[in-house]
Amino acid sequence: MPNGWTKYEKAAQEGPWAIIKVCFLPIIALMVVGFALWLVGGALGWFGEAAQVAREEFGPREALRKYEWFKDVSAQLDKKQADIGVYQSRQDGMGETYSALPRQDWPREDREQYNVWSTEVAGVTASYNTLAAEYNAQMAKFNWQFVNRGELPAGATEPLPREYKPYETG
Numbered sequence: 268m269p270n271g272w273t274k275y276e277k278a279a280q281e282g283p284w285a286i287i288k289v290c291f292l293p294i295i296a297l298m299v300v301g302f303a304l305w306l307v308g309g310a311l312g313w314f315g316e317a318a319q320v321a322r323e324e325f326g327p328r329e330a331l332r333k334y335e336w337f338k339d340v341s342a343q344l345d346k347k348q349a350d351i352g353v354y355q356s357r358q359d360g361m362g363e364t365y366s367a368l369p370r371q372d373w374p375r376e377d378r379e380q381y382n383v384w385s386t387e388v389a390g391v392t393a394s395y396n397t398l399a400a401e402y403n404a405q406m407a408k409f410n411w412q413f414v415n416r417g418e419l420p421a422g423a424t425e426p427l428p429r430e431y432k433p434y435e436t437g
Contacts, residue, residue, distance in 0.1 A: 315378045333405075340402050344431055347395040354388045399431035 307317075322327060361381055365373050373381070 337402070337405070340398060344395060344398055344402065347391050347398070350391050351388055351395065354384050354391065358384050358388070396433045399433055402431055 358381060361377060361384075365377070370378060370381075
């Protein structure tokens with residue numbers, strides 16, 4: 268019955284070749300297989316397209332573009348809210364001026380102006396709701412959720428709103 272030393276003696280006689288067989292040949296074999304997969308996958312487009320899409324959707328240039336889009340839309344929504352408030356305060360002021368009179372007894376020009384402001388409020392409100400829905404839809408998408416992390420870029424003082432509520436009238 269041979270003792271356990273015989274295999275170690277045999278390995279010692281082989282010298283560094285034994286270490287190369289045990290350690291480096293499997294690593295080299297894995298590298299060759301990986302290189303072959305890379306060549307075949309690259310030729311057939313298995314990996315390149317996925318990497319390109321990831322680079323396009325999550326790269327720094329695209330992240331900056333998306334952040335700027337959110338900032339621009341957020342500013343537009345804030346402006347639309349302010350515009351709605353201005354138009355409504357004008358309407359309220361005119362309504363207070365003629366509070367004792369029914370609308371049909373108002374001067375014709377004032378009735379027309381009041382109707383113009385009502386139309387403008389309705390238009391800006393519809394525009395606001397459309398833009399808010401687009402903002403909310405983009406915020407919910409997986410590839411736009413980087414803005415939901417709570418990390419602000421340098422120079423930013425406030426996080427972007429996570430959602431805008433539709434503007435309610437009436």
